Amino acid sequence: MAFFEVKELTMYYRTLRGQVKAVDGVSFAIEKGKALGIAGESGCGKSSMATTLLRLLPNNGQIMGGQVLMDGQSLLDMPEEQFRRRIRWKRISMIFQGAMNALNPVHRVGHQIMEAILTHEDVSPTEARRRAEDLLNMVGINPKRFDDFPHEFSGGMKQRVVIAMALACNPDLVIADEPTTALDVIVQAQVLKAIDDLRQRLGLSMIMITHDLSVIAQMCDDVAIMYAGRIVEHGSAVDVYSQPLHPYTAGLVRAFPNIAAGRSTIRSIPGSPPNLIDPPTGCRFHPRCPLADGRCRAEEPAFQVVAGRHAVACHKADVLAGGVDIWQQRQLA
């Protein structure tokens, strides 16, 4: 049994115009010490899924069904107070977009780390402070800056503080939600390297949520591609990137330039993600898919394992498995 399992997780937001089906029957599993990347366009439900896992939903977010299991223990049924004390940050922590507003501007950065330790562990403030200083040191920030405020840090340094904070209580699973968005490329590389080193050293499991496929290629063992609230393809990063079986994945992979390949034009996927209040019938990707036919419009494709761990939800998976460049054909047509 996997260490962390999500089964058929469904979460809708209630709005005045109807239910927004942000997370709709999502399943995946993570082994201990492994990293899973979740990729997709903005608004595909990947961040909503992260907040669902930590049960930090806004008032209008409602978990409609499914299960989240950690070491076999169901996390969604746990009473709120128990979940807060035993799971949040203690076992599952989160790396937020630190460059933005994840740190409270009126508290000293060191105190924000200490606070997490003092909430979950019965240690003296002196001990908590010492540990927080160690954590800062570990992410490459001079512990002398313990008493500084967030506005005195650069974006990259704030992101490092956020990483240190996520590790404060020695969690088993870290969810990184777009940890490098809004950082410049150099800093982005440094931050990713810091996360990767720490993860390997501490044997952490990780969920990396991003819209940047190259980040996942660099950091993760497995990848799940999300589209319109569902996972459409899942497998080892190598398999999915080298042999995408879903037209959407194939399009995403094509949309990234390959530094090793010759000059080629980057092509985007035409159209935009659907409205999740009233998603398309059948396969949710069909309005943008060059292969869509009557069956795709009517019948929702099942999620099936193709080979090993590689699974896909597409009626036309065999066309892609045959190595046809569907997006190329479309361009020519």
Next chain:
Amino acid sequence: MGITALQNGVKVLGFRAYLFRRAVSALLVLFVIISFNFAVFRLMPGDPSSLIIDPRFTPEAIALLRQQFGLDDPPFVQYVKYIKNLVTFDLGQSFTSRRPVIDELKERLPNTITLFLTSFTFTALLGIAVGVFAAARRGSFAETLVTGAGLFTYAVPTFFFQLLLLLLFGYYVPIFPIHGTISAPPPEGTWAQLLDRLHHLVLPAGSNVIIGFGSWALYTRNAMLEALSQDYIITARAKGLSERAVLYHHALRSVLPPIVTLVFLSLPGLVTGAVITETIFSWHGVGRYLVDAVLQQDYPAAQGAFYLIAIAVIVSNFLADLVYGLVDPRIRVAGENA
């Protein structure tokens, strides 16, 4: 310590330099106000001497009096004298009581300050507490109730509400005195006197609190809701902090700078509000003194009271700047490290 530091592309002043600048600008504003007052009183139609000089006096007597009062001096000399008098708090003599204005103000100031500080403290505390309560229970019936009550009392005219209270609790159910600062004659003993003063204070201060807390509550509620939607609140919740810690340590703490600033910025408004309250409850304070002085055309008294109010406004603005610097680390710490 340097004067400025460049941080995150924003130029921030060192705290001491910041205070110094604020102090200088406060003094400058005071100077402009008193100069303006000087000009206004001299531009007004009529000769100030006509108020104290009987027209039946001989021209020689008038000339002598004008000379004694310095009215024949060139404007510049008059201005210098005027400034000198204000700076030394020599505010002249009241036309009506023939006593030095400063003595009369000194006598009334403690009463005004008592009323003022009591109203102010309880208004701010009640308002902020209600605001936090409303934000924490967003969408509940309790929230609707307290914000509704806040809006209602805020909209009620002060004088009307105060007269109503007087009628209710001073006349129909006479549990509070209907006028004054202390009973006449005052009761024997320090404690009895203190209690008597408190007894007189309840209605005026209480009415101010009820009328004033609404705007605080609404402002605090809005600021709290804004803060509660920030990313760092999600971080705080994700860290497993209790809802209490999230609410007070993260949300309230981060909206404190603007709230405290607003508290101090509201001080001048309360000073002027004192005029109405003191008049209605016959409170022996500066506000009623000002009203009486204006009604009796007692210019030195009115000018003295205006001067005092101008100082109160400027001092409270300066305090607001000072406190803002203290509670907002983005102003404070930048200076320490600069």
